[in-house]
Amino acid sequence: MNPYIAAAVAEMDKINVSRMEHPGPWALDPASCRFVAAFARALKVRRALEFGSGFSTLVLARETAAQEDNYLLSIDSSPRYSTMAREAVETSGCPAKVEFRVAPLRPRFYGPRLLLTPALPKGLLGALGPFDLALIDAPHEGWDPEAALYDIFPAMAVGGYAVVDDANLPGREAHWDAWRAALGEAADFIHLEGIGNGLLVIEKLEDDPPRYPFKGALGAAGRALRDYARLLSVNPENR
Numbered sequence: 001m002n003p004y005i006a007a008a009v010a011e012m013d014k015i016n017v018s019r020m021e022h023p024g025p026w027a028l029d030p031a032s033c034r035f036v037a038a039f040a041r042a043l044k045v046r047r048a049l050e051f052g053s054g055f056s057t058l059v060l061a062r063e064t065a066a067q068e069d070n071y072l073l074s075i076d077s078s079p080r081y082s083t084m085a086r087e088a089v090e091t092s093g094c095p096a097k098v099e100f101r102v103a104p105l106r107p108r109f110y111g112p113r114l115l116l117t118p119a120l121p122k123g124l125l126g127a128l129g130p131f132d133l134a135l136i137d138a139p140h141e142g143w144d145p146e147a148a149l150y151d152i153f154p155a156m157a158v159g160g161y162a163v164v165d166d167a168n169l170p171g172r173e174a175h176w177d178a179w180r181a182a183l184g185e186a187a188d189f190i191h192l193e194g195i196g197n198g199l200l201v202i203e204k205l206e207d208d209p210p211r212y213p214f215k216g217a218l219g220a221a222g223r224a225l226r227d228y229a230r231l232l233s234v235n236p237e238n239r
């Protein structure tokens with residue numbers, strides 16, 4: 001097994017995730033929080049990135065704070081939840097450097113694939129990277145996280161990792177097939193089925209840019225347009 005994953009699995013039960021602090025089922029599952037914290041500790045993560053601000057921001061901030069010149073970039077599509085996560089980090093007194101960005105979800109083409117993704121200024125992630133660890137913890141429904149890895153991957157350090165939550169959810173294999181096809185030999189995928197709702201750990205092995213596959217592009221575009229229409233109708237914050 002990957003030595004950093006093995007170290008994190010061995011040490012994760014020593015991480016205290018307070019029930020008083022954990023806000024509820026929308027947040028990263030407590031076991032997944034423990035793994036992410038132990039993994040960040042094993043990797044001595046200095047620069048981290050997350051898609052999905054909330055309790056996990058506090059978890060990552062506490063780990064990156066141990067490193068000199070640390071930086072955590074936390075991105076969310078919701079101004080409300082981004083503000084709540086910022087307030088939680090500020091009131092915790094954690095000294096980590098954390099930057100919050102709000103980016104509304106927009107459809108965007110990745111080669112032939114039309115996908116929904118937080119609309120960030122072009123080149124931003126690359127300019128703020130390279131990141132040693134990225135966490136993708138998107139809403140459980142209403143947003144397909146395929147594009148998040150394409151956005152993050154070029155900004156990850158070679159030898160860096162992405163962790164994707166909810167890996168055991170039905171339908172997630174379709175993303176992995178697309179990710180595997182797009183990244184080929186540039187990434188290694190490890191499914192940790194027994195932690196929380198399942199975690200997918202992706203190690204960046206090479207700096208090759210993704211080669212977005214045609215297979216499944218039509219279905220992905222249909223889902224992106226459906227999710228975007230639903231988002232615009234129920235969530236005016238995203239307009």
Ligand SMILES: C[S@@+](CC[C@H](N)C(=O)[O-])C[C@H]1O[C@@H](n2cnc3c(N)ncnc32)[C@H](O)[C@@H]1O
Nearest residue numbers: 026027028052053054055056078081137138139
């Ligand atoms: C699966 S949640 C996870 C958010 C974050 N990674 C965490 O651990 O709390 C995904 C989305 O829920 C929203 N969210 C964050 N805090 C929330 C809260 N207190 N109540 C409801 N939704 C929340 C955010 O828009 C976020 O992108």
